[in-house]
Amino acid sequence: MSRHSVPRQIGNYWLEECLGSGYSGSIFKAVHIHSGTRVALKIQDVDHECPTNRYERHIYPHLQGGEGMPTLWASGVEGKWDYLVIDLLGTSLEKVHKSSGKPSMDLRSVCAIAVQLIGLLETMHNRGVLHRDIQLGNCVLGLAPKHTRIYMIDFGFSKQYIDPHTHRHIPDSKEKRDFLGNYWFTSVNVHCRGKVPSRRDDLEAAALMLIHLLTPYGLPWTRNGVPKTDYAHNKIKRAKKSALPEDLCQGIPQEFEDFLRYCRRLKFYECPDYKQWIGAFKDLAQDKGFGSVDEFIWPPPPLPTPIISAQARIRKSKSPGFTDAQIEEALNGLANLKLTNRPILGEKTNIQQGSGKSDAQRKKAKEIIELSSDDEDSSGQLPPTRMGKAMELQRFTKTVSNATDNQALADVVRQFSKFHQTNRSRTLTKEGFAFLDALHRQLADPSVYVIPRRTSRNDSQNSQVVGVSDKLIAIASLRRQVAIVADKRALAKMVADFSTITSRTTSRTITKDGLAFLDGVADRLQALG
Numbered sequence: 001m002s003r004h005s006v007p008r009q010i011g012n013y014w015l016e017e018c019l020g021s022g023y024s025g026s027i028f029k030a031v032h033i034h035s036g037t038r039v040a041l042k043i044q045d046v047d048h049e050c051p052t053n054r055y056e057r058h059i060y061p062h063l064q065g066g067e068g069m070p071t072l073w074a075s076g077v078e079g080k081w082d083y084l085v086i087d088l089l090g091t092s093l094e095k096v097h098k099s100s101g102k103p104s105m106d107l108r109s110v111c112a113i114a115v116q117l118i119g120l121l122e123t124m125h126n127r128g129v130l131h132r133d134i135q136l137g138n139c140v141l142g143l144a145p146k147h148t149r150i151y152m153i154d155f156g157f158s159k160q161y162i163d164p165h166t167h168r169h170i171p172d173s174k175e176k177r178d179f180l181g182n183y184w185f186t187s188v189n190v191h192c193r194g195k196v197p198s199r200r201d202d203l204e205a206a207a208l209m210l211i212h213l214l215t216p217y218g219l220p221w222t223r224n225g226v227p228k229t230d231y232a233h234n235k236i237k238r239a240k241k242s243a244l245p246e247d248l249c250q251g252i253p254q255e256f257e258d259f260l261r262y263c264r265r266l267k268f269y270e271c272p273d274y275k276q277w278i279g280a281f282k283d284l285a286q287d288k289g290f291g292s293v294d295e296f297i298w299p300p301p302p303l304p305t306p307i308i309s310a311q312a313r314i315r316k317s318k319s320p321g322f323t324d325a326q327i328e329e330a331l332n333g334l335a336n337l338k339l340t341n342r343p344i345l346g347e348k349t350n351i352q353q354g355s356g357k358s359d360a361q362r363k364k365a366k367e368i369i370e371l372s373s374d375d376e377d378s379s380g381q382l383p384p385t386r387m388g389k390a391m392e393l394q395r396f397t398k399t400v401s402n403a404t405d406n407q408a409l410a411d412v413v414r415q416f417s418k419f420h421q422t423n424r425s426r427t428l429t430k431e432g433f434a435f436l437d438a439l440h441r442q443l444a445d446p447s448v449y450v451i452p453r454r455t456s457r458n459d460s461q462n463s464q465v466v467g468v469s470d471k472l473i474a475i476a477s478l479r480r481q482v483a484i485v486a487d488k489r490a491l492a493k494m495v496a497d498f499s500t501i502t503s504r505t506t507s508r509t510i511t512k513d514g515l516a517f518l519d520g521v522a523d524r525l526q527a528l529g
């Protein structure tokens with residue numbers, strides 16, 4: 001579509017420069033002739049073989065007001081032009097990535113994209129809409145002051161997956177369909193197996209897009225450009241289908257491989273756990289020292305200096321939000337925990353009392369304790385943002401250790417579960433594992449030595465790492481079984497299993513089933529009286 005074939009005015013808008021063109025139309029910057037408001041105007045020939053504007057105008061109303069969803073200001077047909085008027089936005093992630101000139105994008109930026117993109121899909125899916133064409137060109141930044149916000153555009157392939165009449169999910173089908181989406185990121189099921197797209201496929205496309213950004217020169221099948229022949233297209237499909245998550249994700253953080261696996265194991269009708277993955281990528285960013293990744297900041301800000309002196313750390317921890325009294329209370333809490341005479345799981349004195357552990361096992365237990373560093377920097381100080389969480393969890397641990405009846409234990413387990421439900425991060429931290437250890441000790445025989453289940457991130461990279469899907473299955477099974485356990489010993493074992501499984505996944509997030517399991521423990525304790 002050449003600029004000259006397009007009229008100067010459409011509806012109440014003057015057209016200015018062209019912002020971008022796709023297969024089916026073009027987008028222009030435009031100005032409202034009366035108000036002077038600047039917008040983006042998407043036009044398409046009414047007779048175009050792929051009349052995406054016609055579909056898009058029915059999708060926009062479902063998305064209005066959602067965070068990261070552009071506003072549709074006007075739409076219509078004028079002469080041979082079908083047009084949509086939407087918010088004027090900034091540059092696309094595709095252009096951002098290309099303009100950096102680097103073979104891959106930095107991890108902080110990709111974590112920020114992950115957090116916002118999964119949130120955008122949650123918003124769309126909650127409103128009954130699938131995007132079905134997730135790609136870098138369809139994610140654009142807002143204009144200042146919204147320039148750190150990612151917006152979703154191009155709903156030409158979108159579809160309502162909840163039938164507006166029956167309010168039911170669209171049906172699956174065995175019949176093979178023509179592929180719809182894009183060559184690079186459309187899921188294996190939709191692209192290579194001709195399956196009906198559902199929520200899982202939008203999420204898998206997002207996962208592939210994130211992995212692409214982190215991979216030097218991108219995913220292997222994107223490197224020869226858009227296929228021009230069927231042969232070249234089939235080659236892409238074969239490469240995509242045969243690529244295992246572990247091969248695609250070599251050299252990048254485990255979370256991305258886990259996320260891709262998770263997407264691929266979702267069932268056609270299944271609702272993804274968006275919050276869990278948003279939490280996992282936020283936690284990854286925290287662990288790497290990037291701080292908050294709620295905003296996409298481009299160009300990437302310089303990374304914080306990793307080593308901060310102990311004194312500077314203390315000054316930092318006195319930042320607004322934590323008074324001297326609160327810090328003192330946290331330190332006292334720690335001291336009190338150590339003062340107790342009762343044998344504590346994993347305490348070194350406990351080992352000698354007859355655990356029968358070998359020197360090597362003792363050394364290992366010591367390493368585990370020393371390597372556990374969810375929240376600490378090299379100076380051993382808690383960052384201020386985690387201080388509140390740590391203090392609260394230490395308070396729960398103290399309550400568990402002092403509890404004298406099942407009712408009191410049930411109450412504190414419920415509080416622990418509620419706390420994680422409402423906390424920004426559902427990651428089980430070192431203090432969280434300490435709580436589970438204390439609970440286990442109360443439920444089982446206190447004289448039995450058990451290695452603490454908290455492990456460091458490095459430790460979790462070993463062969464015992466549990467994949468996210470295996471974790472989900474195991475925790476779901478615990479959740480079901482907890483309702484029928486007969487005694488406290490059996491409950492103790494389940495708490496230990498829960499702790500072990502969680503510690504062996506890289507994200508260590510408490511899932512919805514995990515929270516339900518904890519509530520189940522509380523219910524059983526109450527029932528056991």
Ligand SMILES: Nc1ncnc2c1ncn2[C@@H]1O[C@H](COP(=O)(O)OP(=O)(O)OP(=O)(O)O)[C@@H](O)[C@H]1O
Nearest residue numbers: 019020022023024025027040087088089092137154
């Ligand atoms: N609201 C907007 N504000 C600013 N730029 C935009 C806006 N919408 C789209 N663009 C730019 O135009 C490009 C094409 O937009 P869009 O994907 O909606 O068009 P399309 O014709 O459906 O493209 P395709 O056929 O490639 O899917 C985008 O990548 C983006 O760079």
